[in-house]
Amino acid sequence: MSNVILLILQIIGYIFISIGTFFLLLASIGLLRMPDVYNRMQTATKATTLGALSVLVGIGLIDLGWLPKSLIIAAFIVLTAPIGASALARASYKHGVKLWEGSVVDKYKEEKEED
Amino acid sequence: MKKVSNANRFLYAFLIFIIIWCGFTFSPGIKEEQFLQEFTAGIVLSLIAAAFSYQHLSERGLYNLSPHRVWWFLKYIPVFIWAMIKANFDVAYRVLSPKRPIKPGIVRIRTDLKNPVGKLALANSITLTPGTMTMQIIDDKYYIHWIYVHSEDEKEAGDIIKGDFEKYLREVFE
Numbered sequence: 589m590s591n592v593i594l595l596i597l598q599i600i601g602y603i604f605i606s607i608g609t610f611f612l613l614l615a616s617i618g619l620l621r622m623p624d625v626y627n628r629m630q631t632a633t634k635a636t637t638l639g640a641l642s643v644l645v646g647i648g649l650i651d652l653g654w655l656p657k658s659l660i661i662a663a664f665i666v667l668t669a670p671i672g673a674s675a676l677a678r679a680s681y682k683h684g685v686k687l688w689e690g691s692v693v694d695k696y697k698e699e700k701e702e703d
Numbered sequence: 704m705k706k707v708s709n710a711n712r713f714l715y716a717f718l719i720f721i722i723i724w725c726g727f728t729f730s731p732g733i734k735e736e737q738f739l740q741e742f743t744a745g746i747v748l749s750l751i752a753a754a755f756s757y758q759h760l761s762e763r764g765l766y767n768l769s770p771h772r773v774w775w776f777l778k779y780i781p782v783f784i785w786a787m788i789k790a791n792f793d794v795a796y797r798v799l800s801p802k803r804p805i806k807p808g809i810v811r812i813r814t815d816l817k818n819p820v821g822k823l824a825l826a827n828s829i830t831l832t833p834g835t836m837t838m839q840i841i842d843d844k845y846y847i848h849w850i851y852v853h854s855e856d857e858k859e860a861g862d863i864i865k866g867d868f869e870k871y872l873r874e875v876f877e
Contacts, residue, residue, distance in 0.1 A: 614791075617799075618797075627807055629836060629848075633831070634769060634787070670826070673830055677838050681838060
């Protein structure tokens with residue numbers, strides 16, 4: 589009986605890993621297709637975070653001994669990836685990287701001019 | 704914000720470290736005496752680490768673990784994960800669609816959260832939800848890069864971007 593449950597968990601784990609790798613692929617396609625730094629950062633952060641999360645949970649389900657470790661690593665990734673993304677975006681803005689010409693509004697520039 | 708004693712904060716840091724240590728060392732086939740040995744080592748190391756870092760880790764010590772906050776935090780997790788999944792389908796649509804439907808811009812919204820950790824959590828949530836990325840926080844103003852600008856108005860954009868997050872985070876952190 590427990591073997592059946594383990595088998596089902598393994599199959600679910602493989603499904604999770606497939607979904608995760610699909611999103612990681614999507615993130616890299618997004619890096620090629622998007623026009624400027626900020627839009628690239630958007631796709632890269634979101635898709636890689638969920639992709640890595642999904643792969644880690646999948647590994648945890650395939651071998652249950654890894655589950656606590658992989659959950660802790662997943663929590664660290666969720667907490668740190670967005671901070672890294674905002675720091676990079678802000679740094680590139682301060683360094684003078686322009687927005688894409690199709691952009692409609694830039695409130696941050698107004699703020700900097702008010703200073 | 705109430706001031707809490709140093710011992711309280713130290714205990715909180717110690718608890719966090721020992722929980723993470725147990726998560727990393729536990730495995731199903733482990734023998735009991737072996738786990739006890741590792742637990743003892745973990746206590747010693749956590750005490751050392753907590754002694755160095757308790758003053759930077761939290762402002763409110765054990766009050767972070769009050770049932771009300773933990774309960775709202777548990778309710779917040781599924782909302783957050785669902786927003787992340789939606790964000791990824793949004794990314795998939797924008798990347799794979801041949802027309803590349805983007806209309807980016809930087810908008811400004813305001814929040815009424817006061818706690819810095821709460822602000823950080825809201826910024827993280829915004830970064831991982833559909834089409835938005837936090838670029839800068841100044842006091843209560845967030846500058847957000849939005850991949851498809853629906854509205855340039857401060858309040859309207861805030862309602863779309865923040866969604867339910869602010870309600871949950873207010874209960875967790877205030």
